[in-house]
Amino acid sequence: MRWQGQELGVADESALPGMEQLNGLVRSVTTPEFAGITFHEVMARSALNRVPLGSRMTFDWTVNPYRGCSHACVYCFARGTHTYLDLDGGRDFDSQVVVKLNVADVLRRELAKGSWQHEQVTLGTNTDPYQRAEGRYRLMPGIIDALAASGTPLAILTKGTLLRRDLPLLRDAAEHIDVELAMSIAIFDDRLQQSIEPGTPSTAARLATVRAAAEAGFRVRVFLMPILPHLTDSLESLDDALTRIQEAGAHSVIWGPLHLRAGVKPWFFAWLEREHPELVSSYRGLFPGAATYAPKAYRQWLAKRMRPLVTAHGLRARAEDELPPRPRASAPLVPRPVPQPAMLF
Numbered sequence: 001m002r003w004q005g006q007e008l009g010v011a012d013e014s015a016l017p018g019m020e021q022l023n024g025l026v027r028s029v030t031t032p033e034f035a036g037i038t039f040h041e042v043m044a045r046s047a048l049n050r051v052p053l054g055s056r057m058t059f060d061w062t063v064n065p066y067r068g069c070s071h072a073c074v075y076c077f078a079r080g081t082h083t084y085l086d087l088d089g090g091r092d093f094d095s096q097v098v099v100k101l102n103v104a105d106v107l108r109r110e111l112a113k114g115s116w117q118h119e120q121v122t123l124g125t126n127t128d129p130y131q132r133a134e135g136r137y138r139l140m141p142g143i144i145d146a147l148a149a150s151g152t153p154l155a156i157l158t159k160g161t162l163l164r165r166d167l168p169l170l171r172d173a174a175e176h177i178d179v180e181l182a183m184s185i186a187i188f189d190d191r192l193q194q195s196i197e198p199g200t201p202s203t204a205a206r207l208a209t210v211r212a213a214a215e216a217g218f219r220v221r222v223f224l225m226p227i228l229p230h231l232t233d234s235l236e237s238l239d240d241a242l243t244r245i246q247e248a249g250a251h252s253v254i255w256g257p258l259h260l261r262a263g264v265k266p267w268f269f270a271w272l273e274r275e276h277p278e279l280v281s282s283y284r285g286l287f288p289g290a291a292t293y294a295p296k297a298y299r300q301w302l303a304k305r306m307r308p309l310v311t312a313h314g315l316r317a318r319a320e321d322e323l324p325p326r327p328r329a330s331a332p333l334v335p336r337p338v339p340q341p342a343m344l345f
Contacts, residue, residue: 207248
């Protein structure tokens, strides 16, 4: 693995923050309660990541306490980032999880710099900060505390019901800073959800977390993404999803169709060939060659289907590609940017 390096103390500039040197790796851990998963515990050298100019993201700063994700979502746009570690974007992404043990302490030091301009920091744009590992490592309370203490607004996007553990802390933070919460819920059919998102909490559990956050006073946004052609884009499926989202007390919805980046496509098509071989030819037509996004005609068709439904359910909703870019502030002098997949909060 590249991040183990060849020489002690020699930096690898192509590696992820915290992974540049052998002496950043503390240990690799396996435990019975996380069967099949290895945690690689590292000491991070940086915490804040600046989103590169030209990105489609609507924010400028991220923190990623973990690399890799036990949610194991077949369609996850971040799978390709695991190749930076000389790991693959398939089984390795699901089972080789990098844990930045000291991320909160590093973040506090970076936020204390006089050049920091207190721009919003977003978590959950690469891998989920509330994946199962968070129950063991408890990195998020320290991150939330560091951001709140420095007066830095934060936003969290997650599929993890562990968010409920930190609602009191987030409610306290919201007295001093802006706090935005969003839950990603793409699949409302239990059988399909277990097939394509095998490591995630159930849809019902995530909806219950939306309800708990709403009752705690947060205006929770639900990401109805990705909508899967021929699997979750029927009128019945979309109506059921929006009904359950509205009943859970969500404030708004962001929706969008499937993206298939180069680092994701082979793993997604392997799943499709195994579970839904009848759809392979259709998906190859929608995502030919190196195509990442569904064709414009499909996106327009989906928009015509979605807009009457969201109106009928009384939800505030926008398509992913309707979100405006966030205005850029001048860059403070903090750590170098690292590659980030496009995910719109």
